[in-house]
Amino acid sequence: MRYMTLPDIAALSRRFDVFETGPACDSQLLKARLFTPLAVCGDDLVWGFRFLKAAGAEGISELPVVQIEPHGRLLVALKLENRTGRYSWKERYSIYTLLGELGESEDAESISLAVSGNAGFFAMMKRYACLPGHLKAAINEGRLDLSIAEKVCTLPEAACDLVFSRTGLSFSMVRELLVNLAEIRRRDGLAAGEITALVRDVLAAGDPVKALFLIRNPELSGLTGRFEAFKDRYTAQTGVSLKAPLYFEGDGYTVSFSFSTKAELRRKRETIERLEEGCDELEDLL
Amino acid sequence: MTNWKTFYNRIIRQVYLERGAEGFDAVGIARRELQNIDFRIVSDESEIPEEHLKGTTLYLRRHRGHQVGRCPGSHGHLCCNYHTIDLYAGCALGCSYCIMRSYLNFSPVTVYVDPEPAVQLVRELALQKKGETLRIGTGEVGDSLLYDPLFQLSEPFIRGLSDLDNVHFEMKSKTDFVDHLLDIEPKGNAVIGFSLNPPEIADLEEGIASAVQARIAAAKRVVEAGYRTSFHFDPVFRQANWRELYFPLIDSLAGFRKEAIAWISVGTFRYTPPLKDKIADRPYLYEEFVPSADGKHRYIQRVRAQMYRELIERLRAVTGVTAYLCMESAAIWKRVYGRMPDEVEELKGVFDDDPARLKG
Ligand code: SF4
Numbered sequence: 001m002r003y004m005t006l007p008d009i010a011a012l013s014r015r016f017d018v019f020e021t022g023p024a025c026d027s028q029l030l031k032a033r034l035f036t037p038l039a040v041c042g043d044d045l046v047w048g049f050r051f052l053k054a055a056g057a058e059g060i061s062e063l064p065v066v067q068i069e070p071h072g073r074l075l076v077a078l079k080l081e082n083r084t085g086r087y088s089w090k091e092r093y094s095i096y097t098l099l100g101e102l103g104e105s106e107d108a109e110s111i112s113l114a115v116s117g118n119a120g121f122f123a124m125m126k127r128y129a130c131l132p133g134h135l136k137a138a139i140n141e142g143r144l145d146l147s148i149a150e151k152v153c154t155l156p157e158a159a160c161d162l163v164f165s166r167t168g169l170s171f172s173m174v175r176e177l178l179v180n181l182a183e184i185r186r187r188d189g190l191a192a193g194e195i196t197a198l199v200r201d202v203l204a205a206g207d208p209v210k211a212l213f214l215i216r217n218p219e220l221s222g223l224t225g226r227f228e229a230f231k232d233r234y235t236a237q238t239g240v241s242l243k244a245p246l247y248f249e250g251d252g253y254t255v256s257f258s259f260s261t262k263a264e265l266r267r268k269r270e271t272i273e274r275l276e277e278g279c280d281e282l283e284d285l286l
Numbered sequence: 287m288t289n290w291k292t293f294y295n296r297i298i299r300q301v302y303l304e305r306g307a308e309g310f311d312a313v314g315i316a317r318r319e320l321q322n323i324d325f326r327i328v329s330d331e332s333e334i335p336e337e338h339l340k341g342t343t344l345y346l347r348r349h350r351g352h353q354v355g356r357c358p359g360s361h362g363h364l365c366c367n368y369h370t371i372d373l374y375a376g377c378a379l380g381c382s383y384c385i386m387r388s389y390l391n392f393s394p395v396t397v398y399v400d401p402e403p404a405v406q407l408v409r410e411l412a413l414q415k416k417g418e419t420l421r422i423g424t425g426e427v428g429d430s431l432l433y434d435p436l437f438q439l440s441e442p443f444i445r446g447l448s449d450l451d452n453v454h455f456e457m458k459s460k461t462d463f464v465d466h467l468l469d470i471e472p473k474g475n476a477v478i479g480f481s482l483n484p485p486e487i488a489d490l491e492e493g494i495a496s497a498v499q500a501r502i503a504a505a506k507r508v509v510e511a512g513y514r515t516s517f518h519f520d521p522v523f524r525q526a527n528w529r530e531l532y533f534p535l536i537d538s539l540a541g542f543r544k545e546a547i548a549w550i551s552v553g554t555f556r557y558t559p560p561l562k563d564k565i566a567d568r569p570y571l572y573e574e575f576v577p578s579a580d581g582k583h584r585y586i587q588r589v590r591a592q593m594y595r596e597l598i599e600r601l602r603a604v605t606g607v608t609a610y611l612c613m614e615s616a617a618i619w620k621r622v623y624g625r626m627p628d629e630v631e632e633l634k635g636v637f638d639d640d641p642a643r644l645k646g
Contacts, residue, residue, distance in 0.1 A: 119336070151566050187572035217574045219586055247576035249587045251617040286587055286617065 001037050003062045009038065009052055012045040015101070016074070018094035019081055025054035037064035039076055047077040074099060074106050078114035085117045089128065089140045092116075096125040134160055143174065152178040154185060156192040159199045166203050173209050177202070180216040223248050223285050234278055238271040239264075248285050290435050290463055294320065297342060297378040297494070301325045302334050302394065304347035312399040312437040313346055319436050334394060341378045343394035344433070353404040354411065354422070369411070370426035371404050373397075373439055377428040379460055380493025382568050383521055386427070388560035395428065401439050405446035412450045419635060420450075425458025425479070432459065435466045448474025454548065456516060460488075460495035462504035468511040477548040478508040479516030484531035487523055491568070502538060514548040519601075520612050521555035523570050524585055524593060536600045544606035549636055552597050553612030554590045556582040578615065590614075591621040598622065608632035 029035055030051070038048030045052070046068060055063055068076055074095070078084075087095070095115060099106055112121035127146060128136065134157040135149040143164060144152075152160070155178065163169070163177050185195045198215070205211035214221040227244050235242050243254040255272060259265040275282075303325045307313060317325060328334060331345055354371050376395035377386065398404075412420050424430040424440065434440050440457050444467070447453045456477040457467075464478055480501040483491070488498045496504070505515040517539065522532065555570060558581060562571060575583035584590060594611060601609045610633050611619060616626060623630050 147563055151563075183572055186569075219574050219589065220576065223586070223588070247586070249576050249578055249584075249617070250615070251620065284588075286591075286621070 001064050001066050004038075004040075004065050005062045006052065006056055006060070009040075009045060009048075009063060009065065012040065013043050014045065014049070015098065016044055016046045016077055017049045018091055018098055019049065019077075019083075019087075020091055021088060025050055027054070027058055030054055030058050030060060033064075036080060037066045039068050039073070039080060040065045041068050041070055041073045044073070046073045047080045071105050072107065072110075074102055075110050075114060078111065084114055087115055089136070092121070092125060093128060093136070096122070096129070132157065138164065143171070144178075148175050148179065152182040155182050156196055158192070159196045162196065162199045162203060166208070169208070176209055177212055180212045184212075184216055220247065226281075227285055230278060230281055234275050235271060238268070240268055240271045240275075242275070244282075244285065251286070253282055291319070293494075294436060295322070298323065298344055299342040300338050301344045301346065302328050302331075302338070304345070305329050307346055307348050307399050310348075310399040312397070312401070312439050315438050316346070316436045331394070331396075339394060341376060341380075341393075341395060344397055345394040346397045346399050348400045349398040349403065353398065354407045369408075369420060369422040371408070371422060371424045371443070372427055373401070373404075373424040374428040374430065374433050377432060379429055379432060379495045381460070381495065382491045382493070382565050383555060383557070383561075383570075385558065385561055387564045388558055395433070397433060397437055397439070399437065399439070401442040402446075405442055408443075408447055408453060408455075409450065412447070412453045416452065418452060420453045421456065421636070422453060423456035423458055423479075425456070429461060430457035430459050431461050431463045431467075431478075435463050438466060440467060441470055444470050444473060444476045448472040448476070450474065456548070458516070458518060460492060460501065462496040462500040464504045464508050467513075468507060473512055475514075477514050477516050478505070479518060479548070480505050481518040481520060482535060483519070483521075483523070484535045486531055491523075491570075498535070499538075506541070509542065509546040514546055515542070516548045517550045518553075518612070519597065519609070520551055520553035522552060522593065522597065523555050524573050524589065525570065528593070529596065532597060533600055536597070536604050539601075540604050542605060547605055547607050550601055550605065550607050550609035551612045552594060552601070552609045553614070554585055554593060556584045556613070558582055580613075587615075587617060587621075591618055594618065594622045610636050 025035065035051055036048070038051060039046040048063070048065075051063060078095075092115060095111070099108070099111060108122060109119065112119050115121045116124070124146065127150060128139065131139070131149050131153055135144065135153055138144040138160065139146060139149055159181060160178065163174055163181075169177070181195060181199060184190065184198070190198070202208045202212045202215070214224075227248075231242050239259075240255060240257045243256075245252060255275070257268045257271075259268055298320065301316070301320065301323050303313060305327050308327070313325075325346075331347075334343065334345065349372065354369060356369055374395065374397055376393055377384070378395060408420070408422060424443070430440065434457070443455050447455050449472075454475045454477055456479050458479040458481060460481050467478065482488075482498060482501065485498045488495065495501075505517070509515050519532070519536075522528070525531075556578075557565075557571070557575070562583070565571065574586055574589075576586055578584050585593070594614075598609050601607060608630065610627065611622065614622075619626055627633055627636075
């Protein structure tokens, strides 16, 4: 171990500066010189960027460094960082890209374990790397997960931005909107401008998720429309409630009502008798 | 007829053999056929290197535990009273809609090379359930015949169950690999069945499965050899021209005698959400689907009831056989047949316990 001045350390290459978060450096420990030495390899500062920054702020003029071997230096940095499973998407992508530069000098399997705690790091980053920038950013910001981003990567950036910027949508609503939009685009062969216009229309609706669901599912919407019309015709303002099975899947409609007088009961019974007349129409929906 | 030796060279790249399983007949037969492949001995599956955990690897092992079970069925959906035997678990045909895509992604194809315990189990079951029909098949977790010319594992079942009147052993396939089975005697009630989709769909969605006409030709050969055959229209896909695709396919079965067909099943396409994640680019997913009680997504009930009615009517007109529905709800049964399965006279052999009704 030796000491290097801050300007000398700052002059080293920063290509290993891939960690954006991580525990803050405690100023008391810094002043007492109680911290891990920085890792240096040739012209690269491999690990310790946080200490370098904090030391500058504390007015410390030099820091301890240890020269390490080129082979496995990224793994050393990851071990010193010690945040397996807790790296952000941005950090993981930087690690993945850096690894591409370093090539053979690193053991990919150990890197995967040090980053993710399993062997899946590279497969996942390959998928992430294929995404357009706006979806990478959405993942980085926690607005989408990787599998949904892959499903919606055919959507133009403008359409996604409109959805992301609409207030009042939960994570799952955003997810549902985007997936349905992507499916509609593929099904109907819509151009970028057309799908973006559709997003505008849908977001203007009171319930955009429902509005889009109806467009994605025209037959189900038709059934729902016919059922609602039937209800209006036969049960509106009668106090009798008529329910269809969810998604028109199943056997039974449910009729319910309450009453407190004989006259009320008679009126409800008459409503139900009228319902019976229209029953074929209901049967046709299932 | 497919040249299956060339075919195996394409779909099998490595073979792992469980220590202790070396002596089984099936292993010896496969070794002779796969001379260019080294059979590597392992203690268990965990010793197979990660890069070989895929469908081009075969893992030959003995069975431990329950090799014979009931078809898992589906919550809220009626099961057709079928038993399953795990013989070939996994499949390299590569159908885009295969449910195994959602859970067997990194697994080799497992071949259970010790058929005798399962044959004995079925025999015990059949004797316990004398007077009840036992439909039992090997095509639940893989294709029954894809690897069978290599391992000849169906033969011990056909022979070993042939004296049991109430057992109908079915091999179900999307291949035409039947010729190794033709001369087996006695055949008992063995059934060799074929899954069918119109060529226009099969060519796109059923990977390297045999051509549909080749499957039908194989069905003719098995019938000529004295087996009964079965047809499975599952999954049926809905698209604008589905009638123009499926009706000619059904019509092409006109040459089969009714008595030569053990049963016909029909099931519309369905998927689980994890499967959809794996196959999101397939155009057939852009139809409308709704979640059913078992968590699978199916076409809207009204739509599939209509499809079933038309398909079943056509099948009945062409073959004389009343098809049954695979994994469908009571509501659909009522809409299609007007009754529940055990009340449909023509399906009594499939759904009730009278073995005589299934006889040709
Ligand atoms: S034949 Fe069956 S098991 Fe094989 S891939 Fe196709 S659906 Fe899956």
